[in-house]
Amino acid sequence: MSSRRYAILGTGALGGFYGARLQKAGLDVHFLLHRDYDWVRHSGLVVESPEGNFSLPQVNAYADVQAMPPCDVVVVALKTTQNHLLPQLLPPLLHEHNWVLVLQNGLGIEPEVAKIVGGDRVMGGLCFICSNKVGPGHIRHLDYSAITLGDYAPNYHPCGITERMQQVKQDFEQANIPIQLSEDLLLARWQKLVWNIPFNGLSVVLDATTTEMMASPPIRTLATELMQEVVAGAKACHKALPDDAIAKMLDNTAKMKPYKTSMKLDYEAGNPLEIEAIFGNPLRLATQAGASLPRMTLLYQQLQFLESRKIVLSVKC
Numbered sequence: 001m002s003s004r005r006y007a008i009l010g011t012g013a014l015g016g017f018y019g020a021r022l023q024k025a026g027l028d029v030h031f032l033l034h035r036d037y038d039w040v041r042h043s044g045l046v047v048e049s050p051e052g053n054f055s056l057p058q059v060n061a062y063a064d065v066q067a068m069p070p071c072d073v074v075v076v077a078l079k080t081t082q083n084h085l086l087p088q089l090l091p092p093l094l095h096e097h098n099w100v101l102v103l104q105n106g107l108g109i110e111p112e113v114a115k116i117v118g119g120d121r122v123m124g125g126l127c128f129i130c131s132n133k134v135g136p137g138h139i140r141h142l143d144y145s146a147i148t149l150g151d152y153a154p155n156y157h158p159c160g161i162t163e164r165m166q167q168v169k170q171d172f173e174q175a176n177i178p179i180q181l182s183e184d185l186l187l188a189r190w191q192k193l194v195w196n197i198p199f200n201g202l203s204v205v206l207d208a209t210t211t212e213m214m215a216s217p218p219i220r221t222l223a224t225e226l227m228q229e230v231v232a233g234a235k236a237c238h239k240a241l242p243d244d245a246i247a248k249m250l251d252n253t254a255k256m257k258p259y260k261t262s263m264k265l266d267y268e269a270g271n272p273l274e275i276e277a278i279f280g281n282p283l284r285l286a287t288q289a290g291a292s293l294p295r296m297t298l299l300y301q302q303l304q305f306l307e308s309r310k311i312v313l314s315v316k317c
């Protein structure tokens with residue numbers, strides 16, 4: 001049984017699910033909450049899941065990081081649109097030997113976290129999970145749960161498999177969360193983008209679930225062409241994705257229960273979209289490296305328009 005203590009920054013669809021599963025497996029978990037603090041402090045967390053529903057009537061809930069105890073692993077599970085808060089949220093949680101695990105989608109996040117906490121204590125995880133926060137302290141896990149874990153070094157220099165990766169893997173596997181270890185975090189991030197860029201983006205622009213998109217031959221073709229551009233972008237950044245990356249992602253999507261991506265849920269809720277982490281950063285990196293990515297660029301421009309119109313409409317209302 002692991003004695004490592006976890007802090008969860010962002011007790012939502014992802015942080016709420018993984019944090020609750022870690023606590024259920026016996027680990028010491030401490031949850032930072034925002035609007036749900038009072039509810040979770042009194043009522044704990046409820047998780048619906050095809051892997052088994054469960055509730056945690058009592059959890060270590062906090063509204064302020066200053067009240068949290070020293071934790072061995074600090075999990076960043078905010079939306080990347082909230083990462084401007086990290087310079088305030090992370091420093092109070094740091095002590096000599098702890099690590100920060102970034103469980104967010106996108107590219108270019110770990111370098112920003114490393115500027116706050118130091119370049120030798122950051123890890124990243126790509127979560128292939130379909131989960132939604134459906135109410136205060138209420139997580140609805142729909143499908144999948146695996147995490148691809150990598151260690152971070154400055155400029156995303158590949159780290160290989162490190163001891164702390166093995167330790168975090170041990171903890172999550174104690175909670176029956178499948179963990180794959182990656183020797184190259186940047187490659188793993190590009191591989192997740194093969195999914196996120198087409199499906200998160202098109203789910204908003206087309207107002208469609210993954211099932212609806214996969215059932216449409218022209219959209220399946222467009223998604224495939226977008227995936228091919230992501231592969232080309234990764235290649236321009238000297239990251240060669242596996243030949244079966246596209247086929248695997250299409251197969252996973254075809255098998256996925258009807259799902260609204262996290263970006264579509266944010267759009268429907270009027271929340272800011274993770275456009276820069278998932279589209280802007282990869283596009284800038286790849287085009288600077290000489291890649292031409294017209295479909296990704298078009299989708300990025302459409303999302304920027306929808307985001308700006310949402311802001312304009314909210315001001316008018």
Ligand SMILES: NC(=O)C1=CN([C@@H]2O[C@H](COP(=O)(O)OP(=O)(O)OC[C@H]3O[C@@H](n4cnc5c(N)ncnc54)[C@H](OP(=O)(O)O)[C@@H]3O)[C@@H](O)[C@H]2O)C=CC1
Nearest residue numbers: 010011012013014033034035036078104105129130131262
């Ligand atoms: N959902 C999914 O299935 C997947 C998500 N991801 C990625 O995981 C990351 C997290 O996404 P997800 O879990 O869906 O997002 P959610 O919005 O469900 O969770 C984020 C949580 O952060 C909380 N939060 C916001 N501001 C603060 C604050 N100042 N202090 C403390 N907590 C705060 C929110 O609380 P409140 O609601 O009160 O504002 C919310 O509960 C994203 O990068 C996403 O792309 C990756 C794979 C799948």
Ligand SMILES: CC(C)(CO)C(=O)C(=O)O
Nearest residue numbers: 127128129130195261262
């Ligand atoms: C690929 C998917 C749908 C699940 O991991 C995701 O990353 C998201 O919803 O943001």
